[in-house]
Amino acid sequence: MRTALLADIHSNLEALQACLAHARREGAERFVFLGDLLGYGADPLACLDIIAELAEQGAPVVRGNHDAACLGGDLHEMSLTPREAIYWTRKQLGPRERDFLAGLPLAIAEVDRLYVHASADQPEAWTYITGAQEAAQSLAATSARIVFVGHVHHPLLYFTTPGGALRSFQSVPGVPVPLSDYRRWLVIAGAVGQPRDGNPAACYAMLDAASGAMTHFRVPYDAHAAAKKILNAGLPERLAWRLTVGQ
Amino acid sequence: MHGEAENLGAQALAPGAEVGGFRVMRLLHEGGMARLYAVERLAGDPPAFPLLMKIPSLGFGSHPGCLVGFEVEQMILGRLRGPHVPRLVASGDQAGTPWLVMERIDGGRLTDAVTRAPLDAAEVARLVGAVAAAAHALHRQNAIHLDLKPENVLFRADGTAVLVDFGIARHAELPDLIEEEFDLKAGSGAGIAPEQLQGRRGDPRSDLFALGVIAYQLATGKLPFGAPTSGSAMRRRLYIDPLPPRAIQPDLPAWLQETILRCLEIRPDARYATAAQLAHDLAHPGQIPLTERAERRHRAGPLIVAKRWLQGLREPGLPASTPSRHLASAPHVMVAIDLDDRRDTLARAMRRTLRRALHAEPDLRVTLVAVLQPLTFGEDATPEVAHSQQTTALVALRHWARPIGLPLEKLRIHVAEGSDAAGTLLDYAAAHHVDRIIVGARGHSALRRYLGSVSARVVAEAPCSVYVVRPNENNP
Numbered sequence: 152m153r154t155a156l157l158a159d160i161h162s163n164l165e166a167l168q169a170c171l172a173h174a175r176r177e178g179a180e181r182f183v184f185l186g187d188l189l190g191y192g193a194d195p196l197a198c199l200d201i202i203a204e205l206a207e208q209g210a211p212v213v214r215g216n217h218d219a220a221c222l223g224g225d226l227h228e229m230s231l232t233p234r235e236a237i238y239w240t241r242k243q244l245g246p247r248e249r250d251f252l253a254g255l256p257l258a259i260a261e262v263d264r265l266y267v268h269a270s271a272d273q274p275e276a277w278t279y280i281t282g283a284q285e286a287a288q289s290l291a292a293t294s295a296r297i298v299f300v301g302h303v304h305h306p307l308l309y310f311t312t313p314g315g316a317l318r319s320f321q322s323v324p325g326v327p328v329p330l331s332d333y334r335r336w337l338v339i340a341g342a343v344g345q346p347r348d349g350n351p352a353a354c355y356a357m358l359d360a361a362s363g364a365m366t367h368f369r370v371p372y373d374a375h376a377a378a379k380k381i382l383n384a385g386l387p388e389r390l391a392w393r394l395t396v397g398q
Numbered sequence: 399m400h401g402e403a404e405n406l407g408a409q410a411l412a413p414g415a416e417v418g419g420f421r422v423m424r425l426l427h428e429g430g431m432a433r434l435y436a437v438e439r440l441a442g443d444p445p446a447f448p449l450l451m452k453i454p455s456l457g458f459g460s461h462p463g464c465l466v467g468f469e470v471e472q473m474i475l476g477r478l479r480g481p482h483v484p485r486l487v488a489s490g491d492q493a494g495t496p497w498l499v500m501e502r503i504d505g506g507r508l509t510d511a512v513t514r515a516p517l518d519a520a521e522v523a524r525l526v527g528a529v530a531a532a533a534h535a536l537h538r539q540n541a542i543h544l545d546l547k548p549e550n551v552l553f554r555a556d557g558t559a560v561l562v563d564f565g566i567a568r569h570a571e572l573p574d575l576i577e578e579e580f581d582l583k584a585g586s587g588a589g590i591a592p593e594q595l596q597g598r599r600g601d602p603r604s605d606l607f608a609l610g611v612i613a614y615q616l617a618t619g620k621l622p623f624g625a626p627t628s629g630s631a632m633r634r635r636l637y638i639d640p641l642p643p644r645a646i647q648p649d650l651p652a653w654l655q656e657t658i659l660r661c662l663e664i665r666p667d668a669r670y671a672t673a674a675q676l677a678h679d680l681a682h683p684g685q686i687p688l689t690e691r692a693e694r695r696h697r698a699g700p701l702i703v704a705k706r707w708l709q710g711l712r713e714p715g716l717p718a719s720t721p722s723r724h725l726a727s728a729p730h731v732m733v734a735i736d737l738d739d740r741r742d743t744l745a746r747a748m749r750r751t752l753r754r755a756l757h758a759e760p761d762l763r764v765t766l767v768a769v770l771q772p773l774t775f776g777e778d779a780t781p782e783v784a785h786s787q788q789t790t791a792l793v794a795l796r797h798w799a800r801p802i803g804l805p806l807e808k809l810r811i812h813v814a815e816g817s818d819a820a821g822t823l824l825d826y827a828a829a830h831h832v833d834r835i836i837v838g839a840r841g842h843s844a845l846r847r848y849l850g851s852v853s854a855r856v857v858a859e860a861p862c863s864v865y866v867v868r869p870n871e872n873n874p
Binding site for chain 2: 308310312313314318320322323326328329331332333334
């Protein structure tokens, strides 16, 4: 069975639809959402509709920092541009959407895997996994063999070594990486709705249970359409521009 | 069930033991790191080839590198295709001990040839050429073996070399699980390349160094650097070169020493750019341009050694590359030349295409090929006439290439004979790992119709890309 893992959708309907279609063509039978469903983009309601429907069919969905911010609270730790997008998004959400978001857990464990938005270590602290040290802390906080995260918008893998130190690996898009049973792995799924590694194509991860291999896929989508909607909604221009260049 | 109490790898399994859907028939080999068994499938159709099961010798106090080697082999072998690697059939784990089932190669072993060494030059060329072809097939799949040695080379019945034991191999698209400082065995003392000793595991030319060690051993019966086990003893090869083979075997041909010492160059960029270029040279020894290497009788003197040692200290870390990227700069370009076509415009256009390739692909090799019609009996079919035809063609091809200014090293000339020109060209391309064929488009005259069919068939059946060059009469 193949499971598609999607992180950081950020209200980008075009990217979400493109990734779901791609994943289905690739044989995905299940979907996992790794948080930050909202924020930045102009289609929060349409995105939540799709995700809530998949959640009803059994797709695990965890909460991201942007999803939490959409529910309320002061945003003084957030910089101005995303804050503006959160205020805008809050106004779009009805009670149904807010209930859905409020019901999302911070982490979900499934078989030998853990799904969490930022780090398994204090998920609510929204720590960025920016190096081996943060990755090690995250793995130390759970007994799961594989931890799937989002939050960091660059796809990357970390793995344990017999020597103790964690090492990272930049996968090649479309090339399956066998996740050896004798190691533990932390997989950063990459961002569906706002890639920042210079490649504007949407990114998600696919896990193949039979072979134990993980693949990062890059999916080109109509980023200009998503950007235009951001401009039309009156959201900050920078949020539109960055989709078209993947920054 | 016997023999599989807790730890599969603790002791040898008895015949009849069952592991992961396979039955052990007999123990084939017991090595320091793993045991090999002949096995058969318990259920289902028997596969078209015999099977081998590999189980690491994991017991109390076993080397932790054992398991890593197993992970690496399972990961990389599962990704490789073609006749030069054993096919991976299944893999699994029983109570923490992994196992692999793969195709069993029951043909010859390169170690048998080593026991007969020193061998004559033709046999060395044939054996090393076969191993080089296998290494090239691996490099083309973006992988490097990094532990080529006679024990890891087997042969199929038709002479095809098969590489085994991918325990420290590297695949550029998969994580590198080998930790240099932890996995003491990151290569074999006899064949490890200088750059591997510096922790560089991304250069396919490391396998060319190991091929040089194998060729040296087959040609002389001796190892060029011995078989050191300590890191410091291995690192001597970073600045001390081996005794030239002809100092051991004076009757060794100059071309073979040239080839061996080029493989054993300390700097990877001084070696052959690809294993395909090595195999190509070994198939056509008469074409190998001889340099100072061919006549060398002594190791480098202390001054040069000291210079290398100092250079080593200053050596900047080279950017990481991958086999695919490296091979992309070193294609084998075959140019099919019709010596009867006297159009200057076509020759100029073809040479222009080659100059562009030389610019973009600095390590390329160009082979000019012309096909001669065989002489028919009754005419002047004497060996002398045939020989003079050959010579005339060779001279004409060299003359054709002269304006390009290709360095001698990058150019090879081949005059083939065959009544089927397209078939002859296609055979040559397949046999010598040609990456691109350049062929002239046929002219407009009715006389060219026959040759036109040659280029059309080459385009249709080539194992690689084909550039059909057409001179632009209006803009020459």
